[in-house]
Amino acid sequence: MTATTDGRGKPDGILDRIQNFSDPKQEWRRLFSELYGTFLLVIVAAGGGMMSQAFPGVISRQAAVVAPGLMVLGVILFMGKVSGAHLNPAVSIAFALRGDFPWRRVPGYILVQLIGATLASLVLAAIIGVSSSYGSNYPATDYSAGAAFWMEALLTLGLVSVILGTASGAQNVGLFGAFGVGAYIALAGLWGSPISGTSMNPARTFGPDLVSGNFTDYWVYAAGPIVGAVVAVGAAFVLRGRGGGKSGSGAAQGALFTEVR
Template identity: 60%
Template sequence: MFGTYFLVLVAAGAGTVDSLTHGDVGRGASVTAPGLMVAAIILFMGAVSGAHLNPLVSVAFALRGDFPWRRVPGYVLAQLLGAILASLTLIAVFGPHGGNGETVPGPAFTDSQALVVEALLTMGLVSTILGSASGAQNIGSFSAIAVGAYIILAGLWASPVSGASMNPARTVGPDLVRGDFTHTWVYLLGPLSGMLLAVGSAYLLRGPGGGPTGTKAAQGTPNSEQPIQRHPNPDNRL
């Protein structure tokens, strides 16, 4: 919830602030900020929860055998709650501006075109996440750079088409707050299709998941294997 809150705060907040300042943020910064935020979140809390931030990532890891299905509903609920709280925060601070972070097809594109683009973008995103979590890659914390860079690159070329959401929580949270679900189906069906394609591709490329590296990346390690050593303070100083 904490991670998705900050992701949506940045992703949706960029459009809100851009609207209020009449373009001071710009499209380049608007798509770069979420990617940098995701990289930061992976680095600072990936070991706690796996830093999924996206319901489809939780499902993808579960399909790969790296994440227990019993934890998926709680993760999805937390992600949606984080997105909703971020949207409410933006409205409370700035009021209703810039569509309050909605993701909708661009004016020159149809829902069908946006759906296909979201499917392709999500296939690449989930492939990057699953691949960088694989023990075969052995890149560790550098996965944050890979995932963050992919989000930026996807937004740079495709955000005018669909907003480059790739994340149902990112879209559904603001839609729930706004009460407008006109295009929500695009951002559910498209990313879901892309996620399934990515999981299928991962199976073809690397076989089934369930290895120790992928499992650790997916689930995090909130409880350290080594107990924290607390040393007494002989001087009684804070």
């Protein structure tokens, strides 16, 4: 995109370049958006378990699993147009597989999502004063890691299906898709959390595990969501064909510099 001028034939200054969201050099805005959004998600998602440990009986399981859904709803509404509000490596991979998001941007998104989750876990541990392992996810007692893996894959299949569906073609509902995604996360947590904790997000579990130094069965929370996301992309192809079209690319990439695939 060519630079604009100040009316005298001279290029605008640095302020214009900063405000020019169509400039691909503004990728740092997207990356900060993903870091900040994932930070907020993990503050709530991991914070529920850690606060329950610090204040027994105060926060119910229902409240702890519904809160992340409400946070995701809010994050999508306030910054979805900046980065697409993936907040989740499995979602970034799914959008790329779907052809709605450039693969070259995936590593940067995943890196800042992991950083955001880690920063949130550090802040929670410092404020609440309990191990961040209480805010992580582990297979339930008497259930195998394999059972938790399949639960995470199943739950993520539904999550990514909702995300891809509300961001694709005629089904695109813009920012109102936030309500569908937030509601699904809350619903999945209400029935699926007893077995696996309902992570559906490798970054959400990575942060607390890294800070606590306890990566017990972390593979479940890395592999399960990715497998579920890949299957969801296949289901989206069966339902709608290739890609999510212009609306799908816009939803996946935000409005800063959308590359229609």
